[in-house]
Amino acid sequence: MVGEKPVTVRPLLRWAGGKRWLVPTVARLLGDTEVQNYHEPFAGGASVFFGLNINAKAYLSDLNTALIDTYRQVREVPEDVWRFLRSYRNTEEAYYAARSGRPRLPASQAARFIFLNHTSFNGIYRVNLEGKYNVPYGYRDHYNIPLLQDLKAASKRLERTTLTAGDFEAALDNVGPGDLVFLDPPYTVAHNFNGFVRYNDKLFRFADQYRLSEMVDTLRERGAYYILTNAAHQSVAELFEKGDRRIETSRRSAVAGKKSSRGRATEYLFTNLPES
Structure with missing residues (x-):
């Protein structure tokens, strides 16, 4: 109900x-x-x-394993995800640098996923034959990434959730x-x-x-x-x-x-x- x-x-x-x-x-x-x-x-x-x-x-x-891993990180460590996410800027240079980057920490990987999603062309998720994300920059003036309170609210909502890929x-x-x-x-x-x-x-x-x-x-x-x-x-x-x-x-x-x-x-x- x-x-x-x-x-x-x-x-x-x-x-x-x-x-x-x-x-x-x-x-x-x-x-x-x-x-x-x-x-x-x-x-x-x-x-x-x-x-x-x-x-x-x-x-x-x-x-999408990267998607499910992102939800896991938001559920477990929303503050860590925010710490990495807040450092990104909505510029073409920053976008392609993030797209080609390979963060080591899981929370940083989740932040990268969220950033690319919000700045890409139409929120499309697409990878090439090598499994690399290849969606172009979206040139969006309205950059509305989740704030810390959004991540915490999502974390709370995900508490009783089983996540699988x-x-x-x-x-x-x-x-x-x-x-x-x-x-x-x-x-x-x-x-x-x-x-x-x-x-x-x-x-x-x-x-x-x-x-x-x-x-x-x-x-x-x-x-x-x-x-x-x-x-x-x-x-x-x-x-x-x-x-x-x-x-x-x-x-x-x-x-x-x-x-x-x-x-x-x-x-x-x-x-x-x-x-x-």
């Missing part, structure tokens, strides 16, 4: 395809539903996790009756103005969407609740239409390189939560 006094924790990261805008909709869908445990296997910026005040044990997972199927092995699973996979079909598919097709293929569809069947069989977001595309509707609710949501796309190329994007939301 969502806490009676919601505590809004600012997401630490800008994340392409992030769902901060969807938090009010998710809260309405949950209503007074009792949640045993909360699972988010495509964590990314974890906007829904941070935006809801669910009084339950949480499990966050992602394939890995595939979504493994992350959902321990889902049980009454658990809530929020699924926000990378979108792998082009729709509307969403250009993010260009960065996802090698990370999450349509074959993975089939695996996810089968996992949704498993979740329903276990008596768990799920909320799934995905592209508003006929192939997606056919794959995930399981007799549960399908809701159309709309947002302004923020991934296209030019503002003139951005527009409204419609997305699907599937859920087996009971209607209140």
Whole structure:
């Protein structure tokens, strides 16, 4: 159940395809539903996790090991992360120096991850064949990195959270009756103005969407609740239409390189939560 006094924790990261805008909709869908445990296997910026005040044990997972390590450092030593983070400056020179650097200390690595995320092009996370982060500088005038109080608030929110790096199927092995699973996979079909598919097709293929569809069947069989977001595309509707609710949501796309190329994007939301 969502806490009676919601505590809004600012997401630490800008994340392409992030769902901060969807938090009010998710809260309405949950209503007074009792949640045993909360699972988010495509964590990314974890906007829904941070935006809801669910009084339950949480499990966050992602394939991105550097991301999960960053959350671990914020949870354990937020002051140390801040000490390194505050030293960065939003300049092109500082960005590329940080991008090519390899900090030794885990807290410094987390600070670097956060800095690059907030100063990169559109908050995209992308690595080359050598596994090196290669997103260009974003030339952002508005440099809004998390402050110490943001890191401490996130640390508090992460206290009862299990953090793992890995595939979504493994992350959902321990889902049980009454658990809530929020699924926000990378979108792998082009729709509307969403250009993010260009960065996802090698990370999450349509074959993975089939695996996810089968996992949704498993979740329903276990008596768990799920909320799934995905592209508003006929192939997606056919794959995930399981007799549960399908809701159309709309947002302004923020991934296209030019503002003139951005527009409204419609997305699907599937859920087996009971209607209140």
